[in-house]
């Protein structure tokens with residue numbers, strides 16, 4: 001398997017390029033529009049064909065590169081079935097599997113950060129979007145977010161995965177690249193709660209400012225980055 005974790009410095013977004021070493025087919029998770037040319041250089045250098053691109057959810061803090069990648073490579077665009085984006089080629093159901101040669105990636109519906117948030121599991125690699133972050137969790141105060149749903153997605157889905165599952169989040173603001181489910185269960189301050197009410201209480205008191213350009217970014221992302 002070929003695996004690259006790429007970072008967008010403006011939005012602190014992680015983008016993942018995964019490919020099968022045998023068939024040279026690749027998938028990109030959560031591309032950032034401004035970095036599409038860089039992804040295409042990586043694909044050429046590694047002699048890979050991009051076949052699929054996934055957005056874990058409609059992002060508020062950056063514009064997705066999904067449409068631009070599709071225009072450049074003819075790849076298929078993918079989101080979860082709860083996505084409000086109309087131009088997505090394939091909308092996956094919970095537990096549905098995407099295949100890239102012999103690699104299998106399972107979609108997990110994990111709403112809460114937004115009502116359309118999905119995580120993706122490939123063997124023991126978990127791409128959690130903004131549902132579970134390293135030492136944090138995705139905010140739930142816009143895009144139909146729900147702290148109650150987030151609690152369910154975290155405690156009844158992602159934290160049920162084996163402790164050695166490697167966590168690759170959609171963002172990190174402190175330079176951390178990966179973690180494990182076991183480490184997050186033990187150390188993530190948001191997860192040290194006894195019940196859903198305590199989690200809702202924490203999330204209701206974050207007092208975060210609205211992301212810059214949120215309305216502009218969401219309207220572009222509903223068209224997968226197109227104008």
Ligand SMILES: [Fe+2]
Nearest residue numbers: 058059060130
């Ligand atoms: Fe997000």
